[in-house]
Amino acid sequence: MIKYAITGNIASGKSAVEEILKNAGEIVIDADKIAHELLNDNKEVIDAFKNYDILSDGHISRGKLGRIVFQDKNLKKVLEDILHPQIKQKINEFFEQNQDKERIFVSVPLLFETKMEDMFDKIVFIYCDDKIRLERLMQRDGYDREYARLRMKSQQNQDGKVKYSDIVIYNNSTPQELERLVKKLIL
Numbered sequence: 412m413i414k415y416a417i418t419g420n421i422a423s424g425k426s427a428v429e430e431i432l433k434n435a436g437e438i439v440i441d442a443d444k445i446a447h448e449l450l451n452d453n454k455e456v457i458d459a460f461k462n463y464d465i466l467s468d469g470h471i472s473r474g475k476l477g478r479i480v481f482q483d484k485n486l487k488k489v490l491e492d493i494l495h496p497q498i499k500q501k502i503n504e505f506f507e508q509n510q511d512k513e514r515i516f517v518s519v520p521l522l523f524e525t526k527m528e529d530m531f532d533k534i535v536f537i538y539c540d541d542k543i544r545l546e547r548l549m550q551r552d553g554y555d556r557e558y559a560r561l562r563m564k565s566q567q568n569q570d571g572k573v574k575y576s577d578i579v580i581y582n583n584s585t586p587q588e589l590e591r592l593v594k595k596l597i598l
Contacts, residue, residue: 413514414506414530415597418522419537420566422547424582424589425518428537431593432516438509439516445501446494447473455493460486481558481565495525502530523572535597536576538569540583 417432417439419425432439450456450471457471463486465476480487502517509515519527528534539547541563548559573579580592 412506412510412512413532415514415516415533415535416522416527416531417516417518417535417537418520418572418576419539419582420544420569420572421520421562422544422551423537423539423569425520425537427582427586427589428535428580428593429516429518431590432597435594435598437514437516437598438512439518440502440505441518442498442502443518443520445498449494449497449501450476453493456490459489459493478558481561487565491525498525499527499530502527521566523567523575528575533578534576535578535580536569536572538573538579538581541569543583 417425417428426441429439429441450473452470456476457466460476460479463479465471465479467475476490480490502519505517506515517531519525522528522531522534544563545556545559548554548562549556552559554562578596580589580596582589582592
């Protein structure tokens with residue numbers, strides 16, 4: 412089995428690549444979705460952030476938590492130290508469940524930040540110019556320019572990640588061009 416990591420900085424087009432792969436019949440999971448599921452009433456997170464307003468209707472609010480951790484590196488690290496080992500465990504379970512497959516894909520936005528590179532055979536990096544990513548992020552998530560830039564700056568620079576990737580797909584054009592590149596370079 413070949414284990415592919417699909418990565419790229421925020422708003423680079425990872426979700427679009429996931430959809431292209433799924434539509435081609437490939438098996439894909441998303442570490443962000445795993446993280447969202449793990450956040451649901453995560454007792455460790457609730458305990459670690461008990462002095463902060465992170466709950467809404469008795470449940471963890473990703474919006475509230477995000478606003479707190481993306482403005483304080485120490486609190487971001489606290490959250491990552493709780494979630495990242497749990498995410499790695501879920502990815503390993505996914506590998507175990509799919510041992511008989513020829514290849515599988517895991518979308519891992521923070522692949523390099525979490526030092527998960529060694530879990531994969533191939534790293535596919537989705538690269539998109541910062542200016543385009545900023546506009547996408549503001550439009551997609553409704554962030555103001557300042558908060559969108561803060562979210563973007565929370566990740567390592569794209570250019571540094573490219574040199575550690577096996578395949579780089581440039582997503583600065585149309586969805587049709589992205590699909591063409593994915594089919595040419597991965598499938």
